[in-house]
Amino acid sequence: MGDALRGYRIIAGSWIRASLTYRASFVTLTLTSVLITFLDFAIILVMFSHLTAFGGFSLSSIAVIYGMSGFSLGMADLLLGNTELVGRRVRDGSLDSMLVRPVPTLVQLAADHFALRRMGRVVQAVGVLGWGVATAGIGWTPARVAVLAGALVTGSVIFCSIFVMGGAFQVFAGDASEVANAFTYGGNTLGQYPFTIYPADLVKALTFILPMAFINWYPALYVLGRPDPFGFPEWLQWASPVVTAGFVVVAGCSWRAAIRRYRSTGS
Amino acid sequence: MSGSPTLYGAVATRGFRRYATYRSATVAGIFTNTVFGVIIAYTYLALWHARPNLGGYGAAQALTFVWVSQSLIMPVGLFGGGIVEEYAERVRSGAVAVDLHRPVPLLGIRLAEDLGRAAYHLLSRGVAPTVVGALAFTLAWPRTAPTWGLFAASVLLAVVIGFAIRYLLGLLAFWVIDTTGFAALLTISQIFFSGMALPLVVFPSGLRALSDALPFRCLVQVPLDVLLREDTGAAALPLIGVQVLWAAALLGVGGALTRAAVHKVVVQGG
Numbered sequence: 122m123g124d125a126l127r128g129y130r131i132i133a134g135s136w137i138r139a140s141l142t143y144r145a146s147f148v149t150l151t152l153t154s155v156l157i158t159f160l161d162f163a164i165i166l167v168m169f170s171h172l173t174a175f176g177g178f179s180l181s182s183i184a185v186i187y188g189m190s191g192f193s194l195g196m197a198d199l200l201l202g203n204t205e206l207v208g209r210r211v212r213d214g215s216l217d218s219m220l221v222r223p224v225p226t227l228v229q230l231a232a233d234h235f236a237l238r239r240m241g242r243v244v245q246a247v248g249v250l251g252w253g254v255a256t257a258g259i260g261w262t263p264a265r266v267a268v269l270a271g272a273l274v275t276g277s278v279i280f281c282s283i284f285v286m287g288g289a290f291q292v293f294a295g296d297a298s299e300v301a302n303a304f305t306y307g308g309n310t311l312g313q314y315p316f317t318i319y320p321a322d323l324v325k326a327l328t329f330i331l332p333m334a335f336i337n338w339y340p341a342l343y344v345l346g347r348p349d350p351f352g353f354p355e356w357l358q359w360a361s362p363v364v365t366a367g368f369v370v371v372a373g374c375s376w377r378a379a380i381r382r383y384r385s386t387g388s
Numbered sequence: 389m390s391g392s393p394t395l396y397g398a399v400a401t402r403g404f405r406r407y408a409t410y411r412s413a414t415v416a417g418i419f420t421n422t423v424f425g426v427i428i429a430y431t432y433l434a435l436w437h438a439r440p441n442l443g444g445y446g447a448a449q450a451l452t453f454v455w456v457s458q459s460l461i462m463p464v465g466l467f468g469g470g471i472v473e474e475y476a477e478r479v480r481s482g483a484v485a486v487d488l489h490r491p492v493p494l495l496g497i498r499l500a501e502d503l504g505r506a507a508y509h510l511l512s513r514g515v516a517p518t519v520v521g522a523l524a525f526t527l528a529w530p531r532t533a534p535t536w537g538l539f540a541a542s543v544l545l546a547v548v549i550g551f552a553i554r555y556l557l558g559l560l561a562f563w564v565i566d567t568t569g570f571a572a573l574l575t576i577s578q579i580f581f582s583g584m585a586l587p588l589v590v591f592p593s594g595l596r597a598l599s600d601a602l603p604f605r606c607l608v609q610v611p612l613d614v615l616l617r618e619d620t621g622a623a624a625l626p627l628i629g630v631q632v633l634w635a636a637a638l639l640g641v642g643g644a645l646t647r648a649a650v651h652k653v654v655v656q657g658g
Contacts, residue, residue: 143566153573156573157575168590171439175438295412300416302420303423303424307423310428318430318431318433
C-alpha cells in the first residue's frame with residue numbers, strides 16, 4: 122500500500138510539474154474548468170428564479186446537497202478519472218507495458234496524465250457547499266460536523282470505486298466506455314437534486330440495489346436535520362461508511378477479475 | 389476546384405459507416421443518453437409541477453423537450469469532439485498539408501463526412517432513447533405531417549450549424565497551438581446557450597436576450613420550437629430563417645478562414 126502511494130505520488134508529481142511548465146495554459150484551463158462547473162450551478166439558480174423551493178428544499182439546502190455530490194465526484198475525477206482511458210489503452214496495447222512495471226497497474230493508470238486542472242470542479246463545489254452551509258441555518262452539533270466531513274470522504278471513495286468498476290468494465294467491453302459516464306457524471310447529476318423529486322421506487326432502488334443515495338442524499342438529510350421524506354429509517358443517514366466499504370470491495374474484486382482475464386490485443 | 393455530388397455522397401456514406409462500425413459504443417451511448425434523459429425528465433417534472441405552464445410549456449411539452457434534446461446531443465455535436473480534436477491534431481502533426489492539397493474543397497468534404505456521421509447518430513442514439521422516453525413518459529408529438537417536415541429541415545440546419553461552429557474551432561489550430569481551453573469553453577457555451585441545460589423559455593429576460601443573439605440556440609431550442617409550436621405558417625418561418633442565416637454566415641466565415649489558413653501553412657517537407 123505504501124509502495125502504491127509512493128508510486129502514485131511520483132507519477133502524478135511529474136505530470137503536475139509538466140503541466141505547470143506552461144503556466145498560462147494551466148491557469149486558463151483551471152479557470153475554464155471553474156467557469157464550466159459554475160454554469161452547471163447556474164442551471165439551478167435559473168430554476169430558482171421561478172421557485173422558492175424545489176422538491177421541498179430551499180436554494181441553500183440544495184447548495185449543500187449539490188456541493189457534497191460535486192465535491193465527491195470532483196475528488197474522484199481528480200484522483201482516478203483517468204481510468205476512463207482504459208479502453209484506449211487496451212486498444213493501443215499500452216496497458217501491456219503497465220502490467221510488467223513494479224507499480225500496481227491501477228496506480229499507473231490513475232496517475233498517468235494526472236491533471237491538476239481538474240481541481241476546478243472541486244474548487245467550485247467547495248464554494249457552493251460553503252455558501253450552502255453558511256446560509257441554510259444549520260444547527261451545528263459535533264455529530265453533524267462529523268457526518269458532513271465523513272460524507273465528503275465516503276462520497277469521494279464511492280465515486281472512486283465507480284470509476285474503477287467502469288475501468289474494469291472497459292477491459293471486457295472495450296468501446297463501451299460511455300456506460301461508465303451514466304454512473305459517474307449521471308450519478309452526480311442525480312445527486313445534485315433532493316431525491317424528493319424522484320419516484321419512491323427509484324429512491325428505494327438507489328438505496329438497496331445500487332446504493333448511490335449514500336453518496337450525499339442520506340448524509341445531507343442528517344446535516345440539514347430533515348426527517349426522511351420517504352419515511353425510511355434514520356440509521357440510513359449514518360450508514361454511508363458501511364456502504365462505502367461495500368463499494369470498495371466490489372470495485373477491488375471487479376478490477377482484479379478484469380486484470381486476470383485480460384488478454385492483450387497483441388498490438 | 390470543386391467536388392462532384394458523387395464524391396460528396398461517397399464521403400458522407402463513409403462518415404456514416406465509420407461510426408456505424410462501433411456497435412458496442414453505440415449501445416453504451418444509448419444507455420447513457422437514456423439514463424440522463426430519465427434524471428432530467430424527473431427534474432423537469434418537479435419544476436413544471438411547481439410552476440405549471442412555465443415558459444408556455446405544459447409538462448408534456450417539457451418532457452418532449454428533454455427526450456428530443458437528448459437525441460440531438462450527438463447529431464449536432466453538442467459536446468464537441470470529433471472534427472475539432474482531429475483537426476487540431478492534424479494541424480500539429482502537419483498532416484493537414486495533405487488535406488489542403490487535395491483537389492476538393494476542405495470545407496465541403498468535411499461537411500459531407502459530418503452529415504454522414506450525424507445521420508448515423510440520429511438514427512441510433514437519437515431514435516432509441518426517444519422511444520424509451522415515449523414509452524416511459526407522456527410526450528407531446530405534433531399532429532400534422534407538415535410540422536414533421538419542418539422539424540426535419542430544422543434538425544438538418546442544426547446539424548450544419550453545429551458542424552460549422554466546430555469547423556471554425558478546428559481551424560483555430562492554425563493560429564493557436566493548444567485549442568483545449570477554447571474547446572472546453574465552446575462546449576459549455578453550446579450546452580448552456582442552446583437550451584440543452586434548461587429550455588431557453590425558462591431563462592430570465594437578460595440571459596434570454598444574450599442567448600438569442602448567439603448561434604447556439606439554433607442547435608436545440610429552435611428545432612424544438614418548430615416541433616412544439618406546431619405552427620407551419622408564419623410563426624415557423626423566422627425560426628427556420630434564423631437558422632439559414634446562421635448556417636450561411638458560419639459556413640461563409642469557415643470558407644474564408646480556410647483560404648487564409650492555406651496561405652499560412654508552410655510545408656517543411658520531410
